[in-house]
Amino acid sequence: MPFYEHVFIARQDLSQAQVDALAETVTNVITEYKGQVHKTETWGLKQLAYKIQKNRKGHYVMLSAEVSGEAVAEIERQAAINEDILRWITIRVDELEKGPSVMMRKQERRGGRGRDRDGEE
Numbered sequence: 001m002p003f004y005e006h007v008f009i010a011r012q013d014l015s016q017a018q019v020d021a022l023a024e025t026v027t028n029v030i031t032e033y034k035g036q037v038h039k040t041e042t043w044g045l046k047q048l049a050y051k052i053q054k055n056r057k058g059h060y061v062m063l064s065a066e067v068s069g070e071a072v073a074e075i076e077r078q079a080a081i082n083e084d085i086l087r088w089i090t091i092r093v094d095e096l097e098k099g100p101s102v103m104m105r106k107q108e109r110r111g112g113r114g115r116d117r118d119g120e121e
Helices: 016-032 069-081 102-109
Strands: 003-011 036-052 055-066 085-093
Touching: 003 016, 003 069, 016 036, 016 055, 016 069, 036 102, 055 085, 069 085
Parallel strands: none
Antiparallel strands: 003 055, 003 085, 036 055
8 A cells, every 4th residue: 555644733722632533533634544653753833834723823743544545535625625734735755754753853843942832932
C-alpha cells in the first residue's frame, strides 16, 4: 500500500479532546480499510495566515499512514462534510519520515521557550 500524510486544521473553539476525537475518526477509517497509522502528531493551536470561517487560529493535526486510495477518498469525503474541520490536505509520499516531523523538531529547538499554544509570549 502507498504512504500518505494527512494534515487537517480544526476550529479554534474545539477542546483538545474534541480534536483528538477527530484524529481518532481518521484513524478508524484507515484501520477499517486495512491500513496502518504509523504516526499521529498534534501541532497545537496556531495562528492562521488568513481568517477561515471567522477563525483566526486552528488546531493542526498530522497523520502518517500506509493506506489504500479508497480510504483516502473516504477520509477526504468525511472531512468535507465535517463542520469542525476548516481545511485538510492529503499527500502521497514515497516514504514516511522517521521520528518527529519538522514542526515538532522546531518546538524542540526552542527548548520549550517561545510562544505558548495560544500564540502569546
